[in-house]
Structures are given as structure tokens and as C-alpha cells.
Amino acid sequence: MNCRTRYRNLVYAFLALLLPATAFSQNGDDEKKTSIEVQGFIMSDMGYNFNSIDPDWFDVMRPTKLPSRKGEFGTSGNIWFSVRQTRFGISSNTPTKLGELKTLFNFDLMGFGVNKGQTTFHLINAWAQLGKFLIGQTASIFMDQDVFPVTLDYWGPMSRLYNFNIQVRYIPISNEKRRLYLAIERPGATADEGNDATSIALDKVKPYYRMPNLLAQYRQNFSWGYVQAAVLAKLMQWDDVSGNTATDLSGKAFGWGWTLSSVVPLGQRFRFKVQVVQGEGSESHIADAPADVVPEHNPSDPVQYIKGIPQPVWGFFTYLDMDWNSHWASSAGYSQETVSNGNLQAPDAFRKGQYASVNLRFMPWTNIMAGIEYQYGKRHNYQSAYSASASKLQFSVKVNFSAKTSL
Secondary structure, three states: OOOOHHHHHHHHHHHHHHHOOHHHHHOOHOOOOOOOOEEEEEEEEEEEOOOOOHHHHOOOOOOOHEEEEOOOOOOOOOOEEEEEOOEEEEEEEEEOEEEEEEEEEEEEEEEHHHHHHHOOOOOEEEEEEEEEEEEEEEEOOOOOOOOOOOOOOOOOOOOOEEEEEEEEEEEEOOOOOEEEEEEEEEOOEEOOOOHHHOOHHHHEEEOOOOEEEEEEEEEEEEEEEEEEEEEEEEEEEEOOOOOOOOOOEEEEEEEEEEEEEEEEEEEEEEEEEEEEEEEEOHHHHEEEOOOOOOEEEEEOOOOOOEEEEEEEEEEEEEEEEOOOOOOOEEEEEOOOOOOOOOOEEEEEEEEEEEEEEEEEEEEEEEEEEEEEEEEEEEEEEEEOOOOOEEEEEEEEEEEEEEEEEEE
């Protein structure tokens, strides 16, 4: 036996401990076929913003993006059109000797980051799974996609967990009664520079990460529904590269979070959905939240007179999805989110937000949906007395498509 054969056998022996035993009980590769499915939908939205909102987020309801002061985004009242929810993807399933190899690649047109406000490519999923392992970009295991209410609004409840992240996932348990996911995910964070942003060289403070985010998720199914819990731990560090020996704004912060969610069917046509989240420095995992790290005075240290702290956050949402019959459905609910501000944050920094929506959807055929939705949002500031409210009407038409073939 040569070294290459010995090495290959050792690898197979190791994988046999981690992958399902059934992965090794299949026939030869020549009897297997790969199935490929093209899938997605065309979604066209139009609506009316009765109040002003950040123009980069004209077609969603985000309370953190409502004006922090009077007149910040101009005159109230604006009609808008959008196709940014449109999605396209390709998935595949390939039987192998090690189990089923699954892949998914899809994207929508919702601009984020430097592309905010634009209709442009936005990657959602790009992953491959073989047996108990998954690698690539997909929903963070801090999320629970099953608890998402059916909203026409892309963003949905502001305290909803929403983070598609690059990760390595291990699935030690997955059956009809329970599942357990463990993952390491790409680290990252956002920061609020506060009132001192113009007086000190915060542009010379650079973030770095020496360890991935650590996450775990557990779900237990019951006859009346399910309960899911997830936890998150992350280390955020930053370095002062200004070269100024009189001050040092370097630092680090530990972020953490936990969440509980549940979906409870109420008869055949109703589903009650609830999610609670709490943490510090975990805002980047929440759909609509401010910064992970915020500045505070540190008067006991004249060199590091400003420190960054992980911002505490908590929130919840409750929704009821209703299927009136085979053609008509609705969803209605409420969400709230609150953060604890650092004492160097601007008086008009975000402190608390509220979100509510109700819709009516019509499905004349299996692959077509048309609906109308009312959305409400409210923003409260840290110290200033100003608060902003917004109402929006949205009309949407969605056409699903899919085609499947085998190779």
C-alpha cells in the first residue's frame, strides 16, 4: 500500500465517523444523476411613503432610517416603484458515496452597503452541503427563517434576525424531533463614532478580528409547534494606527447574544409567530439595528480617554399569519427594539424603534401573488426630544418560476 492510498483510506475513515452511515451504502456513481433546478421569482413593488425616510431605503420600512431631526430627508410624501426583491437562483442535488451533495446559489437586487439605494446584484446564498457539513454563505444559525412573518416589505419586523454569512457548519443532530447546529462564521461589526468623530482621528482606528464568530442553535419540535434557541459569541478588536503617543484609542469588546423563537399552529389556517432577542454587540445580526460598538468617556485613563463598548440591545416581534382559504391570506403583527446608548453618542442617535404591518394577499394561481400592505414605523432618539413616525402603503405582484432537470 503506497502513501497516497494510505492517506486516502485515513480520510475516508475520518469522514465515516462524521457523515451518515447511509452515505457509504449507495451503488456506483454511474447509476446516479445530478438534479438541477432553476428557481426564483419576479417581484414588482410600488407604494407611497406618507412621511419622509432616508432615500437610500425608499422601498422598505426601517425605523432606524427615519429622520433623526426635522426636515432631515426633505418633504413628506413620495411615490416609489421597485423590482429589488426579484430573486434568481440555481440549486443542485448529487448522490455520492459520502451522501447527498447539495448546493445553492441565489441573489436578489437589493443594494446593501456601498450599493444601498441601488438596484444591483446582492448575493444571498452560495453554499455546498455534504452529509453533516456545510460550507459557504447562507443564513446565520442565529437566525430562524421559519419564524419570519409573511410580509410584502423586504425588511419586515425591525427586531427580526437577518444575517447571511460565510460559515462552516456542523450538524450533529437533525431529525423529526430535534436538531442541533454548530458553526463558525465570518466576524464583523459596525461602529458609531459618536460626537467626537470630527475632533479626533477616528479614521485612524482600524478594526481587526483574530477569531471567528461562534454560534450554536437547537430546535425542539412538539405536537403543538416548535421552540428554537440560539447563542452567539464574538470578539471585536480595533487598533489605533495614528502614531500619536499621547493617546491610544485601541481596544476590544466581547459581543454576545441569545434568541428564542417559536411557531405555534392555531388550527389549520393560523400560525402564531414570536421571537425574542437580547445581546451586546450583536446588532449586525439584526435586520434593523444601529451599531455593534459605541463610544463612551473613559476619564480614568488620560491616554485611552475614549473606549468602545458593545451596545446592549433587546427586541421582540409577534405576528399572526392567516390563511383565509386557498386564495386569500393575511399577516399582521408588531415589533419593538431598544438599545442602551453610549454617553458619547450624539443626542439624535437611535434609541428605540417600533414597527407594525398588516397585509392582504391574493393567490389566483399557484405561482402568482398580488397583495397590499400597510406599514408603520416610529423612531425615538437617545437624548433629543424629537421622534419620527412613518406610514407606508405597498402594492406588490410576485410571479414564481422554476424548472428542473437531471444530468
